[in-house]
Amino acid sequence: MCVVRACRGVSRRVFLFPQEVVKSKSIVIKINMVSPTNILSMTPPDAVEFLLRILREDYGYSGEIIIAEGSAGDTWLGFRRGGFDSIAGKFDAELFDLHEDDFYSVEVFNHRLETFEIPVSKLLVDSDALISICRAKTHDTVVVTLSIKNVAVGGIVGVGNRSRIHQGYRAINLNIAILGAIMFPDYAVVDGRVGMQGDGPVWGYEKEWGYVFSSNNALCLDAIVAESMGFNPINIGYLYYLSRLGFGDIKHVRLSGADIGDIKTSFKPHRTYRKQLNWRLDPETEEKILRQIEKIVSRFPRAKKAKHRHSKIEPPEI
Numbered sequence: 001m002c003v004v005r006a007c008r009g010v011s012r013r014v015f016l017f018p019q020e021v022v023k024s025k026s027i028v029i030k031i032n033m034v035s036p037t038n039i040l041s042m043t044p045p046d047a048v049e050f051l052l053r054i055l056r057e058d059y060g061y062s063g064e065i066i067i068a069e070g071s072a073g074d075t076w077l078g079f080r081r082g083g084f085d086s087i088a089g090k091f092d093a094e095l096f097d098l099h100e101d102d103f104y105s106v107e108v109f110n111h112r113l114e115t116f117e118i119p120v121s122k123l124l125v126d127s128d129a130l131i132s133i134c135r136a137k138t139h140d141t142v143v144v145t146l147s148i149k150n151v152a153v154g155g156i157v158g159v160g161n162r163s164r165i166h167q168g169y170r171a172i173n174l175n176i177a178i179l180g181a182i183m184f185p186d187y188a189v190v191d192g193r194v195g196m197q198g199d200g201p202v203w204g205y206e207k208e209w210g211y212v213f214s215s216n217n218a219l220c221l222d223a224i225v226a227e228s229m230g231f232n233p234i235n236i237g238y239l240y241y242l243s244r245l246g247f248g249d250i251k252h253v254r255l256s257g258a259d260i261g262d263i264k265t266s267f268k269p270h271r272t273y274r275k276q277l278n279w280r281l282d283p284e285t286e287e288k289i290l291r292q293i294e295k296i297v298s299r300f301p302r303a304k305k306a307k308h309r310h311s312k313i314e315p316p317e318i
Contacts, residue, residue: 002220002248002310006213006258009193010047013257014214015054021186024129026064027055029093030185032134032150034201036071036078040194041202043134045082047191047212051133052091065091068123070098070154072162096123103157106182107296108175111167113289118164119157124183125302132185132218136195136225138204140270141172143236143277144229145201146222147188152179152238169279173237174289180218180242181297184306188218190225197267204270211263217310219248224255230266237279244290245297248310 007014021027029051031043048067055061067088071078075097079085088095103119110116124130132147139145153176156162165175190213198204211228215221219242223233233239233250243250270276281289297303 002215002217002253003256004213004215004221004224004253005256006211006263008210010050010212012054012058014189014212015051016214017055017059017187018216021129021131022055022059022061024063026066026127027061027129027131028066028068028123028127029131029133030124030151030154031067031069031084032154033069033071033075033078033082036073036075036081038202039082040196040204040206041137042078042082044191044193045084045087047189048084048133049087049090051131051189052087052093056091065093066096066123067093068096068098070121070157070159072159075099098123098155099157099159101157106178108165108178109167109171109289111171113171113285115292118161120179120182121155121157124151124155125300129187130183130185130302131187131189133189134191136190136192136209136229136267138197138200138267138270140199140201140272141166141169141276142176142238143231143269143273144222144226146190146225147185147218148180148222148238148242149176151183151185152176155179155183169237169276170281173279174241174293176238177241177245178293178296180238181245181247181303181306182300184247184302185218187214187216188221189214190221192225195229195267199270207267209265211258217248219243219250219310220253223250224253224260228260228264230264231269235277241290241293245293246307246311
């Protein structure tokens with residue numbers, strides 16, 4: 001059973017990194033910065049600073065750390081506006097604009113469920129260890145944007161290529177599942193202290209909540225956070241597909257550090273929320289498409305490693 005940790009505020013109790021992360025030669029930290037000027041749309045900078053401090057000081061990690069993002073606007077402006085440049089300097093980390101990266105061509109689906117290719121970051125796909133850290137936000141197409149969507153869409157190289165996966169509600173959920181699988185994080189954090197509700201992921205407004213969540217399984221993490229935000233994870237297409245593909249059981253997740261009844265709240269959804277639920281395929285088409293996706297993601301070692309790791313029962317916390 002997957003374990004998700006929850007804590008009120010930023011705490012060392014949340015940042016418990018697996019050995020494969022802290023023993024890796026390098027760590028890529030994928031932040032979220034869809035707008036380079038709207039701080040509420042970004043990963044909270046103080047959470048990134050706290051994460052780096054834990055890695056460097058508590059764990060004594062001395063390897064390379066790369067803070068990576070490719071904004072929908074000017075990435076370097078966003079790094080400066082969010083203070084990520086000074087945070088990186090303080091902890092000997094490097095900033096990297098994913099739009100400048102080399103890429104793999106990955107098959108995704110158009111609105112007719114035919115495949116075409118988009119460029120995806122080699123840095124994220126091939127990273128020794130990948131951490132996704134983001135803010136809890138509602139979304140204009142797929143209900144919520146959390147740790148998996150942060151890497152899935154954020155890993156597309158080229159600002160103009162992001163919109164190409166927006167091929168209707170059916171296809172975009174399949175596409176995020178594909179991209180989330182091949183860039184599946186080794187560790188993930190969702191900061192819900194102040195989330196975004198309403199017309200996210202950019203134009204929403206603050207939701208005071210107070211909780212921070214983490215897990216070695218990004219899918220189970222996103223499922224618990226979505227449920228705690230007031231959304232049924234089974235109704236979020238890309239979470240449903242990743243669960244069916246074997247990346248985690250979103251129906252059986254253990255929450256540690258809090259009771260879900262105590263932390264559950266209600267984020268106001270995007271105004272198109274009801275339309276966003278129209279992503280399901282008929283059963284025969286779903287089986288056919290999932291077989292195609294299996295073939296696509298099987299090319300990538302990160303996807304195979306994640307499936308293997310999460311097919312095992314996580315050990316109890318010590």
